[in-house]
Amino acid sequence: MSGEPLLKVSGVETYYGNIRALAGVDIDVKKGEIVSLIGANGAGKSTLMMTICGSPQARHGSVEFDGRDITRVPTHEIARLRIAQSPEGRRIFPRMTVYENLQMGAGLDNLKYFQEDVEKIFALFPRLRERQSQRGGTLSGGEQQMLSIGRALMARPKLLLLDEPSLGLAPLIVKQIFEAIKILNEKEGLTVFLVEQNAFAALKLSHRAYVMVNGRVTMSGSGKELLANPEVRAAYLEGGRH
Amino acid sequence: MANSPVTTSEDSSGLMAKAIKEGLFAGLLAFGMFLLYVGIETYQNIDNKLVWRTRWGLLAIFVIASALGRFLVVGFIKPHIDRRKLAKAKAGIPEISSEKGFFHTHFLKIALVALVLYPPLAIMLSGVQGSLKFVDNFGIQILIYVMLAWGLNVVVGLAGLLDLGYVAFYAVGAYSYALLSDQFGLSFWILLPLAGILAAFWGIILGFPVLRLRGDYLAIVTLAFGEIIRLVLMNWTEVTGGTAGISGIAKASVFGIYSFDVGAPNNFAKAFGLPMSSAYYKIFLFYVILGLCMLTAYVTMKLRRMPIGRAWEALREDEIACRSLGIDTVKTKLTAFAIGAMFGGFAGSFFAARQGFVSPESFVFLESAVILAVVVLGGMGSLTGIAVAAIVMVGGTELLREMEFLKHVFGDDFTPELYRMLIFGLAMVVVMLFKPRGFVGSREPTAFLKERKAVSGSFTKEGHG
Ligand SMILES: Nc1ncnc2c1ncn2[C@@H]1O[C@H](COP(=O)(O)OP(=O)(O)OP(=O)(O)O)[C@@H](O)[C@H]1O
Ligand SMILES: [Mg+2]
Numbered sequence: 179m180s181g182e183p184l185l186k187v188s189g190v191e192t193y194y195g196n197i198r199a200l201a202g203v204d205i206d207v208k209k210g211e212i213v214s215l216i217g218a219n220g221a222g223k224s225t226l227m228m229t230i231c232g233s234p235q236a237r238h239g240s241v242e243f244d245g246r247d248i249t250r251v252p253t254h255e256i257a258r259l260r261i262a263q264s265p266e267g268r269r270i271f272p273r274m275t276v277y278e279n280l281q282m283g284a285g286l287d288n289l290k291y292f293q294e295d296v297e298k299i300f301a302l303f304p305r306l307r308e309r310q311s312q313r314g315g316t317l318s319g320g321e322q323q324m325l326s327i328g329r330a331l332m333a334r335p336k337l338l339l340l341d342e343p344s345l346g347l348a349p350l351i352v353k354q355i356f357e358a359i360k361i362l363n364e365k366e367g368l369t370v371f372l373v374e375q376n377a378f379a380a381l382k383l384s385h386r387a388y389v390m391v392n393g394r395v396t397m398s399g400s401g402k403e404l405l406a407n408p409e410v411r412a413a414y415l416e417g418g419r420h
Numbered sequence: 421m422a423n424s425p426v427t428t429s430e431d432s433s434g435l436m437a438k439a440i441k442e443g444l445f446a447g448l449l450a451f452g453m454f455l456l457y458v459g460i461e462t463y464q465n466i467d468n469k470l471v472w473r474t475r476w477g478l479l480a481i482f483v484i485a486s487a488l489g490r491f492l493v494v495g496f497i498k499p500h501i502d503r504r505k506l507a508k509a510k511a512g513i514p515e516i517s518s519e520k521g522f523f524h525t526h527f528l529k530i531a532l533v534a535l536v537l538y539p540p541l542a543i544m545l546s547g548v549q550g551s552l553k554f555v556d557n558f559g560i561q562i563l564i565y566v567m568l569a570w571g572l573n574v575v576v577g578l579a580g581l582l583d584l585g586y587v588a589f590y591a592v593g594a595y596s597y598a599l600l601s602d603q604f605g606l607s608f609w610i611l612l613p614l615a616g617i618l619a620a621f622w623g624i625i626l627g628f629p630v631l632r633l634r635g636d637y638l639a640i641v642t643l644a645f646g647e648i649i650r651l652v653l654m655n656w657t658e659v660t661g662g663t664a665g666i667s668g669i670a671k672a673s674v675f676g677i678y679s680f681d682v683g684a685p686n687n688f689a690k691a692f693g694l695p696m697s698s699a700y701y702k703i704f705l706f707y708v709i710l711g712l713c714m715l716t717a718y719v720t721m722k723l724r725r726m727p728i729g730r731a732w733e734a735l736r737e738d739e740i741a742c743r744s745l746g747i748d749t750v751k752t753k754l755t756a757f758a759i760g761a762m763f764g765g766f767a768g769s770f771f772a773a774r775q776g777f778v779s780p781e782s783f784v785f786l787e788s789a790v791i792l793a794v795v796v797l798g799g800m801g802s803l804t805g806i807a808v809a810a811i812v813m814v815g816g817t818e819l820l821r822e823m824e825f826l827k828h829v830f831g832d833d834f835t836p837e838l839y840r841m842l843i844f845g846l847a848m849v850v851v852m853l854f855k856p857r858g859f860v861g862s863r864e865p866t867a868f869l870k871e872r873k874a875v876s877g878s879f880t881k882e883g884h885g
Contacts, residue, residue: 257746
């Protein structure tokens with residue numbers, strides 16, 4: 179868990195036109211860690227996720243992955259470095275079946291490990307096995323979320339980026355998904371960087387966490403520290419505990 | 421519909437009243453719509469002056485047809501359909517049965533056999549000379565559109581890139597053959613692949629500037645591209661012959677063994693001791709275009725199962741997701757344009773060899789629109805659906821030429837061909853009303869797990885377009 183950071187974001191500024199969405203963000207994620215990012219709506223969390231993937235690219239600062247500067251690398255090549263993302267809004271392929279969606283995730287290896295990996299995903303989310311020949315667009319919201327995470331995992335990622343995996347899900351399903359993330363992290367050593375509104379669950383799950391306000395990181399620490407922090411409690415936890 | 425399935429007499433009289441009311445209303449609407457278009461005709465008299473006369477009889481036919489049609493639909497057809505649906509729902513039969521009949525599973529083989537047997541059958545039924553009409557006007561004409569629509573399907577149906585200038589590649593193929601065979605005397609079989617490659621090249625040229633465009637913007641630019649190509653062909657008179665076009669284009673030969681030129685020593689008819697007829701050439705061309713269609717279908721089906729084909733379909737669904745899965749969207753789009761254009765190029769060079777004459781007039785925007793309409797009507801992405809749409813739309817409009825009897829109804833100066841586009845449009849509206857996703861609207865998945873489980877994709881229809 180110690181040693182070189184797998185992902186290192188330094189001084190990143192991202193703009194949408196003239197609007198600055200990220201105002202100098204520093205974040206690092208080490209191998210084997212679960213790191214979460216919490217913050218209010220519009221703080222820039224999703225923007226950071228997308229900036230790591232290179233769309234939009236950072237105007238200033240740098241993003242390093244595995245010791246390599248990827249700030250100006252095109253998105254599809256970043257994906258080939260095994261950074262997989264379950265983006266905001268899930269973005270599964272609606273007219274393709276569940277099975278085909280998972281195939282799309284395994285495209286990087288040209289389906290070489292597909293059979294083996296798809297069984298793992300089905301073991302993780304049995305729901306997807308039942309629904310495998312259903313079209314993605316007709317899945318329930320929670321099933322779509324599972325598919326989005328499953329598709330990202332099919333790429334055999336070194337770093338998994340999850341943008342609000344619990345969005346719109348029943349508490350039971352949220353628990354299931356967080357459980358799954360934990361298992362993947364402990365058993366396979368998967369490194370995870372996630373954005374969450376559900377701060378309580380996220381902080382409990384994570385090794386470390388960052389708090390973002392208006393495009394800046396204002397606080398960071400271990401999950402436990404932040405859970406105990408009165409400011410964090412007041413802003414993100416009180417009344418928000420499910 | 422509020423009508424109960426058990427129609428009481430009170431119900432049915434209410435229904436009749438409603439049908440009559442709606443029928444009268446439809447008639448009124450038709451009267452308003454057609455009063456100026458159909459009721460009044462303008463023409464030039466001997467002094468070259470524009471004068472007008474009325475056509476009340478024709479107008480009456482239009483109005484009565486509309487009123488009667490609406491009356492029948494409301495009063496009889498719709499209740500009948502509703503009753504059937506209700507009965508089905510009661511019996512618990514799912515609308516789409518998962519077991520396919522023999523015809524369904526072997527559809528492609530049956531269709532292919534039927535097509536191969538088509539020319540001999542036509543000769544048997546109407547003699548060598550009489551078969552010309554069936555083989556050329558119906559067979560070849562429809563198959564050209566099938567091929568063009570399948571080619572455009574790669575771009576529009578699979579990759580989801582709305583291309584309104586597809587006819588440009590058809591033109592590139594046609595002029596490539598016309599010019600190169602004229603200048604260098606190369607044979608059809610050498611120029612066919614060459615025309616495809618040239619068209620693919622132009623596909624990439626078009627692809628580059630529109631890489632970042634989608635939807636409406638892409639449509640506009642491709643439309644402009646199609647027009648540019650046509651205008652260049654029209655105005656570059658030294659090379660293309662301008663509006664006059666190029667005539668006397670060499671015919672295709674049976675791989676150089678037999679020729680279809682009348683004077684040639686290895687003339688096909690002479691070699692087999694047959695009476696001279698242009699029908700042999702058309703029959704030969706029929707098999708050539710059939711082969712080209714098969715090639716298009718084969719390549720499309722193969723590609724759909726390959727990474728590039730899957731990338732096309734993913735691109736249609738969500739471009740951002742594609743990129744974050746490691747798909748190079750630039751390459752994906754360019755290959756879609758190139759391969760779609762290549763098929764257009766093949767069809768174009770075939771067209772030139774068939775007509776023996778090309779001019780910019782054959783490559784107007786309307787052609788693009790018709791090809792696109794066939795793709796949309798067929799259900800974007802479905803080869804079978806598109807083929808059916810081509811048969812219905814192109815075959816249907818060809819059929820109009822045969823409808824001499826209409827002259828007895830509408831008067832002697834009635835030319836059914838002139839109503840081609842009207843009927844084409846009407847048919848489109850009707851199909852889209854009843855089958856909003858085209859003839860074959862549901863996408864056939866390309867992969868399954870070995871054992872298929874209880875939940876089948878065919879039972880779940882999407883609500884959105
Ligand atoms: N494509 C865009 N064009 C212009 N502004 C944008 C765009 N995307 C995001 N923004 C703006 O950038 C800011 C940060 O947005 P972002 O989506 O990163 O917020 P977030 O922290 O993910 O919020 P949420 O919790 O609601 O998902 C917001 O003010 C938003 O309006
Ligand atoms: Mg967000």
